[in-house]
Amino acid sequence: MSLAYDAARSDTLAARLDAELRRAHPRTVIEAALETFGDKLALVSSFGAESAVLLHIASRVDPAIPVLFLDTGMLFGQTLDYRKQLAARLGLTDVRDLRPAYQDLATTDPQNKLWRTDTDACCHIRKVLPLDRALEGFEAWVTGRKRFHGGDRLNLPVVEPSDGKVKFNPLANWTREDLEAYAAENDLPAHPLVAQGFASIGCWPCTQPVEEGEDVRAGRWKGLDKTECGIHLVRAPGAANNVGGDI
Incomplete structure (x- = not known):
């Protein structure tokens, strides 16, 4: 099957699913994703500030859904602890830790200082490439992105095509208040x-606290013209996997 055919098929399927699910509850979106793709569906989570809500909903649908976690080697220790504790509490049985390839680090960032000079390149080898490799065995994936985060996410669909795959954003419609209410209720x-x-x-070198009244993602890559790590950027059809969020 050609890449062009895959892309056309995913575009058509994503459009149909988005029309059906654009106002659906996040649990309904995940249920539909699993019904459509079965074991070819994965959920990508940063185990970050808002991740517990999506992970909880997914665990109530199927605790065995593969959860892909990008361990960049530069995460806060608190994030690594939280990943273990939250996965155990929710009963998630298939959390996969994705790490950058040794060869990529040895050639591109041997001293772990690339973030100081080229954050895009650093994100590329630590996030984009590991996720690309992990997603090769899947046809669709789930993210925790929301429209209220602003920027490129303002017009986020619930279902969208993504490099020959289908991407589900079950929380696209939810507000910060929706998330807080769900977290408190559960x-x-x-x-x-x-x-x-x-x-x-995200990673400790490029994440800061936000000030009162600032955007939710204002602490990510502060002072740089950068709002995404690269895993959600649109790529040209047929682009190689080595061409590149709070997820």
Whole structure:
């Protein structure tokens, strides 16, 4: 099957599913995704500030859904602890830790200082490439992105095509208040850094607390003309996998 055919098929399927699910509850979206793709569906999570809600909903649909976690080697220790504790509490049985390839680090970032000079390249080898490799065995994936995060996410669809695959954004329609209400109702533990002012949490060198009144993602790559790590950027059809969020 050609790449062009795959892309056309995913575009058509994504458009149909988005029309059916654009106002659906997040649980309904995940149920439809599993019904459509079965074991060819994965969920990508950063185990960040807002991740518990989507992970909880998914665990109630199927705790065995593969959860892909990008362990970049530069995450806060609190995030690594939270990933273990939250996965155990929710009963998630298939959480896969994705790490950058040794060869990529050895050739491109041997001293772990690339973030100081080229954040895009750093995100590329630590996030984009590992996720590309992990997604090769899947036809669709689920993200935790929401429209209220602003920027490129303002017009986020619930279902969209993505490089020959279908991407589901079950929380696209939810507001911050919706997330907080759901977390409170289900007694979900917050990421420990939230109490210190971190509203969106990525790698420690490029994440800061946000100030009062700032955008949720204002602490990510602060001072740079950058709002996404690269895994959600649209690529040209047929682009190689090595061409490149709070997820």
